[in-house]
Amino acid sequence: MEHVAVEAVDDEANALAEHEVRKPLSRALGTDYLAMNYFELSPGESFSGGLHAHNDQEEVFYVASGTARFEVGRDRETVAVGPDEVIRFAPGEFQTGGVPADADEGVVAIALGAPGASHDWDALDSVVYCRECEAEHVHETRPVEDGQFQFTCTGCGYEFAL
Ligand SMILES: [Zn+2]
Numbered sequence: 432m433e434h435v436a437v438e439a440v441d442d443e444a445n446a447l448a449e450h451e452v453r454k455p456l457s458r459a460l461g462t463d464y465l466a467m468n469y470f471e472l473s474p475g476e477s478f479s480g481g482l483h484a485h486n487d488q489e490e491v492f493y494v495a496s497g498t499a500r501f502e503v504g505r506d507r508e509t510v511a512v513g514p515d516e517v518i519r520f521a522p523g524e525f526q527t528g529g530v531p532a533d534a535d536e537g538v539v540a541i542a543l544g545a546p547g548a549s550h551d552w553d554a555l556d557s558v559v560y561c562r563e564c565e566a567e568h569v570h571e572t573r574p575v576e577d578g579q580f581q582f583t584c585t586g587c588g589y590e591f592a593l
Pocket of ligand 1: 561562563564565568584585586587588589
């Protein structure tokens with residue numbers, strides 16, 4: 432058995448995202464098959480860095496308070512997820528979520544991913560602008576040095592780091 436208080440878990444921001452409070456609960460618990468993160472987002476903050484998909488994980492968010500706004504799919508359908516609501520994204524489904532900058536209150540939420548307590552970065556895709564294609568394209572995304580990520584355009588193969 433493992434038992435921890437959320438407030439006792441140190442904050443650790445996602446390298447690609449803007450948020451002040453992200454607590455990796457699954458690491459504190461030593462989970463084998465489940466990733467679990469606690470978030471407190473202020474208006475303007477996000478869970479993740481942008482539109483992305485995990486090809487090896489489904490993701491579920493439970494919103495405890497406030498209203499999170501997600502953009503889903505390549506056409507960025509907007510979905511509001513309010514208090515005591517849950518939303519699930521299938522493996523390979525593109526999504527990004529956060530709190531609009533003009534929101535009146537922040538969000539407290541739990542994010543769950545399975546299987547896998549840590550990401551297989553080879554299975555992460557992000558939608559970002561490709562200056563060679565001069566359009567948004569899916570990019571294979573993997574971490575490199577200094578908290579940066581390398582993006583490889585699946586349209587033209589152009590590579591860059593951010
Ligand atoms: Zn390209």
